[in-house]
Amino acid sequence: MKFDVLTLFPELFDAVLGESIIGRARQNNIIQINTVNIRDFSLNKHRKVDDYPYGGGGGMVMMAQPICDAYLSIAEKLSYKPRVVYLSPQGRVLNQEIVKELSTEEHLILLCGHYEGIDERVIEEIVDDEISIGDYVLTGGELPAMVLIDSVSRLIPGVLSSEESYSQESHYEGLLEYPQYTRPYEFSERKVPGVLMSGHHENINRWRRQQSLKRTYLKRPDMFERLSLNEADRKLLEEALKENEE
Numbered sequence: 001m002k003f004d005v006l007t008l009f010p011e012l013f014d015a016v017l018g019e020s021i022i023g024r025a026r027q028n029n030i031i032q033i034n035t036v037n038i039r040d041f042s043l044n045k046h047r048k049v050d051d052y053p054y055g056g057g058g059g060m061v062m063m064a065q066p067i068c069d070a071y072l073s074i075a076e077k078l079s080y081k082p083r084v085v086y087l088s089p090q091g092r093v094l095n096q097e098i099v100k101e102l103s104t105e106e107h108l109i110l111l112c113g114h115y116e117g118i119d120e121r122v123i124e125e126i127v128d129d130e131i132s133i134g135d136y137v138l139t140g141g142e143l144p145a146m147v148l149i150d151s152v153s154r155l156i157p158g159v160l161s162s163e164e165s166y167s168q169e170s171h172y173e174g175l176l177e178y179p180q181y182t183r184p185y186e187f188s189e190r191k192v193p194g195v196l197m198s199g200h201h202e203n204i205n206r207w208r209r210q211q212s213l214k215r216t217y218l219k220r221p222d223m224f225e226r227l228s229l230n231e232a233d234r235k236l237l238e239e240a241l242k243e244n245e246e
């Protein structure tokens with residue numbers, strides 16, 4: 001999978017995407033991440049890429065021409081039109097379902113806005129999707145772009161090793177992860193739940209599913225109500241919630 005990122009701050013990406021899982025995937029060429037500096041496409045001798053908003057008001061707006069020329073510098077070489085995702089507070093909020101959808105693309109162009117945003121005509125001209133990573137305002141679209149690259153890359157075959165990829169299952173059938181423990185057995189007078197020490201895998205899986213159901217019910221009712229539970233799950237949850245009341 002290939003990501004082309006149109007940004008004013010290409011150097012931001014190397015630090016974050018050079019490390020760990022994503023860094024390894026880049027080295028193994030399972031994913032490619034290329035940054036394009038929008039400022040390189042300014043026609044202005046001062047490399048100007050923003051200007052005052054028509055209609056007045058505070059802040060600056062990114063001009064259309066440098067962004068569209070940066071886009072064309074990529075698109076004109078391709079025989080297909082790559083999907084262009086604009087990271088903005090107005091986009092549909094990213095979730096694992098959208099991440100899965102994006103991971104099926106061969107090539108994504110991510111457009112990172114800055115200042116108060118970009119000239120609307122860029123959105124009309126080249127943007128296919130507007131995506132937000134949550135309802136809050138950031139300085140630029142770069143952090144959201146890194147979040148998108150990280151979450152999507154984890155779903156690309158070969159990026160996660162077999163152990164690492166395990167977490168994809170439990171997490172992403174719409175349930176929160178069960179509690180995790182590792183050595184030592186006792187820490188600050190707190191012991192590991194007995195069932196995890198039993199070696200009884202059926203009971204361990206049952207306990208884990210029960211914990212996931214309970215946590216999702218208690219911590220994320222919005223996620224919980226989207227679940228369709230079978231009888232066994234409903235019983236597991238009931239039992240767990242009864243223990244809570246005791």
Ligand SMILES: COc1ccccc1CNc1ccc(C(N)=O)cn1
Binds near residue numbers: 115141
């Ligand atoms: C005022 O900033 C903008 C205004 C319009 C577009 C882009 C920006 C850049 N900032 C962003 C970008 C994305 C997100 C998000 N929630 O995904 C938050 N902030």
